[in-house]
Amino acid sequence: METVGTAVDALPRPGLRERKKQRTRNALVRAALELIATRGYEGTTVDDIAAAADVSQRTFFRYFASKEEVAFFVSRLAEAHVLEAVRERPPGEAPLEVLRRAVLDSWDGINEAVERLVPLELHLRVYRMIESTPALLAAHLRRAAELEKELARLVAEREGLDVDGDPRPRILVAAFGGVIRVAERRWSTGGDVSVAAMRELLTTCLDHVGPALAENWRTNGSPVRRTET
C-alpha cells in the first residue's frame, strides 16, 4: 500500500478500493461529529456511529483506534497545517514571531480544508463538546502537549539550542500554547463564531504574550491595550 491515511500525490488514480475507503472514512467522521454534536460524547455509542455510517462496529475500529480519535479528526487536520507553516518560516525570524505568523498565516487554509470535510459550524459544536467533556478535554490537552513538544523541538532547532538542555524553547511554547487555548476557549464560548472573529481573537491574544510576563501589571494602563514591552 502506498499512501496510508492522508492524500499525498494524487497522480496515480485512487482506484475504486481506495475511493471506497475514503468514502467510508468520511461517512464515519461526518456521522460521528453529527451525533456527538447533538447527543454528546458519552451519549453516542460507537455502535450508533457505525450504524449511521452503515458499517459494523468492528469496521469503525479499523478506521479509528478509539472513539476519541474520530472526535479529533478535524483538530488533527489543523495541527498538521500549523506544523507545516512553522517549518516553512524563514530562518532568522524571532521564535515568537515564527509561531504567531505560522498560526495566523495558515488560518485561512485550515478553515478551507475543514470546510471541505464538514461544515465549520458542526466543528464548532463538536469543539464545545470537547471543552465540556472531561474525557475529551483530557485527550485534547494531551494532543496539545504533543504538538507543543514538536513546536519546542522546531524552535530549538531554529535557534541552535538543545531542546533538552535549555528550558527556554519549552517555556516559550508553553506560554504560546496557553494563549492559543485562551483564544480557542473564547471563540467557542463567545457569540461571534465566524472565522474572522477567531482570527481577531488570536491576533489580540498573541499580542499579549510578551507583556504578560512583565511584572507590575497594576501600574500598567489598560489591561488589554498595552503597547511595547
Added chain:
Amino acid sequence: METVGTAVDALPRPGLRERKKQRTRNALVRAALELIATRGYEGTTVDDIAAAADVSQRTFFRYFASKEEVAFFVSRLAEAHVLEAVRERPPGEAPLEVLRRAVLDSWDGINEAVERLVPLELHLRVYRMIESTPALLAAHLRRAAELEKELARLVAEREGLDVDGDPRPRILVAAFGGVIRVAERRWSTGGDVSVAAMRELLTTCLDHVGPALAENWRTNGSPVRRTET
C-alpha cells in the same frame, strides 16, 4: 496531623468505622501503586488491585471513581499543598514570585505528607508510568490544566484583574506550568531522584521563566548549557 485523606477537624475522634475506611483506602492506594509501578497501568486490572487489597471490585469503585483516580492520589495531595501555599502568600508580592515561592516553600511539606502514605521511591516509579502511559499522561495534563485554571484565578484576584477579561494571568500561569512540567520530566528521567535534586531542578528552571520570553536568545550568554547538535 494524623488525618491524611480529607483534611478537616479531627477533634472528634475518627471512630472505628472511619478508621476502617481509612485503612481500606490506604490499602487500595498502596496495592494500586505497587501493582501499577511493577506491571504497568494497562497491565494492572482493577480486579488485581481489589484482590491485593482484599476487597471486591465494586468496593474499589466506591472509593475511587476510576482506575485513573487511584493513580493520581499522590499528585492530588501535592496539588492541594501548593494551592494552599499560594493562598497564603502575602499580598503585593509579584505574581511569578508568588508561584515560585509557593512551590518551593511547600516542597518539603509535600514530600513529608507523601512519605507518610507511600515510599517516595514508589511514587517516582508511578510517576514514570504516568509519563509513559498515554491514558495517564492525558489525565495528568487535564489535572494540570485544572490546577492552572485555579492558579490563574488566584493570581488575577491578587492583582485585581478579571481573569476572563485579561489574558495575562492565564499566560503567566501557562508559562509557569510549562516550567513545572519540564522540571518534573527531568526529575523523573534523571539519575538523581532525591528530594533535594528536585528542589534544585525546580529552582533552576524557575529562574528561566523571565528570560525565556525575551527574544534573541542567541546573543545571550546561555543560562543553562550551550550545546551544539
Added chain:
DNA sequence: TGGCAAGTGTCAGTGGCTGTCATTAGCCTC
C-alpha cells in the same frame, strides 16, 4: 439490646475495544 444506616459483596448488564475466522469484493495476471 435492638433498630438504623453505612459499608460491602454478588450479580447482571452496558459500552469500549480486540482477536479470530469466514466471506466478500477490488485488483491483477494470464
Added chain:
DNA sequence: GAGGCTAATGACAGCCACTGACACTTGCCA
C-alpha cells in the same frame, strides 16, 4: 474474462472498566 490473490468487512466471542440493584454484614447510638 476467468481465476487467484489479498485487502476490506462482518459476525462472533471475549476482556475489562464501570454502574445499578439488592441482599447482607457491621459499626453506631438511643
